[in-house]
Amino acid sequence: RLVVEERMNKLADYTETVAVNNMELQDQSIGIITSGISYQYVKEALPTASVLKLGLTNPLPSGLIKEFAAKVDKLYVVEELEPYMENEVRRLGINVIGKELFPPYGELSVRMVYEKISGQPGITVAPAFDSPIRPPVMCPGCPHRGIFYTLKQLKLIVSGDIGCYTLGAMAPLEAMDTTICMGASISAGLGMIKAHPEMAENMVAVIGDSTFLHSGITGLMDVVYNGGNLTTLILDNSITAMTGHQENPATGKTLMGQTAPQVDFVALCKAIGVKRITEVDPFDLETVKNVIKTEIAVPEPSVIIARRPCALIIKNTEKPLQVQDCTGCKMCLKLGCPALSFDKENKTILVDQALCTGCGLCIDVCKFKALRKAGDDNVKNN
Ligand code: SF4
Ligand code: SF4
Structure with missing residues (x-):
């Protein structure tokens, strides 16, 4: 325990000077203490605000925080979830605004940071083009x-x-x-x-x-x-x-x-x-x-x-998948494999050969035997 305490004291001194704890002074009417992804939100939402970006947050650099607080008119802490930095700043006797504005759950966003601190509604920018929706999915060939x-x-x-x-x-x-x-x-x-x-x-x-x-x-x-x-x-x-x-x-x-x-x-x-x-x-x-x-x-x-091993740790030696006489029923798409897509014009399934691992699941799912490995007569080969 004594060794840990001694190390923590040394670490506390280190946090005051380490480069990852960095003061960015600009408009000093607003000062924001932040860390991690919240820093990116702050920079995008309020690019002219002064920021104390903390890359090392345990222990917190109390000297640096006091110095920063003294330089700005209004001090905020922008952090996701529980008010860890905010509580520590308050313990130093410094007035700070944090969870009065931001929820202690969920994720922050650029818009939320902008609206909460500026008091102004955020601007919605229409996307330049309709990009395809790409929800997170399991990898092609995933055993799950x-x-x-x-x-x-x-x-x-x-x-x-x-x-x-x-x-x-x-x-x-x-x-x-x-x-x-x-x-x-x-x-x-x-x-x-x-x-x-x-x-x-x-x-x-x-x-x-x-x-x-x-x-x-x-x-x-x-x-x-x-x-x-x-x-x-x-x-x-x-x-x-x-x-x-x-x-x-x-x-x-x-x-x-x-x-x-x-x-x-x-x-x-x-x-x-x-x-x-x-x-x-x-x-x-x-x-x-x-x-x-x-x-x-x-x-x-x-x-x-x-x-079954993760698809990313095994070498794929399966033959490429072929599509023939697809009825367009889209049953195989229910697997959610990113190697499969649907050609609306020709009403047929497309297989991205660069992604497909040949796991064979879609072959099993297709009732019309429209999918097969090259050279196979719709026989699963695993
Ligand atoms: S490949 Fe088979 S399951 Fe998939 S859409 Fe075509 S017929 Fe239906
Ligand atoms: S065999 Fe079918 S399910 Fe398996 S990776 Fe290829 S396209 Fe996806």
Whole structure:
């Protein structure tokens, strides 16, 4: 503790002079203390205001803040969520305006910063052209896509979690109903079925491999301990994908790339007390559907492990996809694969060969056998 305190004191001195804590003095009638993305909003909304941009915010540079406050007429703190910097500035005995204007939740924006500080309505600039809508979607070939496509088909309530697979909440999949915080999918699901037992046959919890290891195991223990009749899907894509492909205790490697003991999900779930554990290939849509239907109907805890590596860590060796005799039914578009688009003029599906990984999901979904891999007779090859 003494060492930590000593370091923090040294760090406090460092924050006063470090270049990332930077005073930009201009019009001194308004001074804004800000950090991170909020700085970009401030610069765009009020380009002539004086700004104290803090790149290092713990500990805060109290001397620099006092110096800045003394130079400006009216002082604001612009920060997202809780008033961390604002409270610290107030503790220094400095009058500041912050959460009286800005909400302690959600995201700020250029318009909000402009309107709240200037008191003037923001200007709406019409876009120069209609750009295509590009909502965030899972990557082409993502192993999570088929799971959410199936969950939507089965019209299940999905207690979700945090990872790439949270995109399962987005159109066209729209198959995630709650996402509370890291690891909450299983415990929230348990809470829901305890409050409403009739939900058990219509709901699943979905969690990624690394999130499960981070904070999902305790939830699963609670399910077993409390006799929860919940089916949990662990989506094991062999990596921590959303944050940039870090290794985790289930990948068999340390963050430094050294070989490490590898968590065995089946053995782990058994050790917790789960008796029903099934492993599935998420690209095998029929099996995925049948296993989910079976497990939600069984009145005891169950785990389905869907195992396929993230599409970005495997080398794509599949043959290019071909389209022939497409009826234009658009069923395959329900997968939300960015490699598929629709040619309105010719009423046919187009496959972007540069994006397509040949995962084969759309081949399975097309009832008209209009999609096939080059050289295949509409036979899935995975
Ligand atoms: S490729 Fe198949 S599923 Fe997709 S629009 Fe054409 S016929 Fe329908
Ligand atoms: S095979 Fe179909 S679903 Fe898979 S990446 Fe290619 S276009 Fe997308």
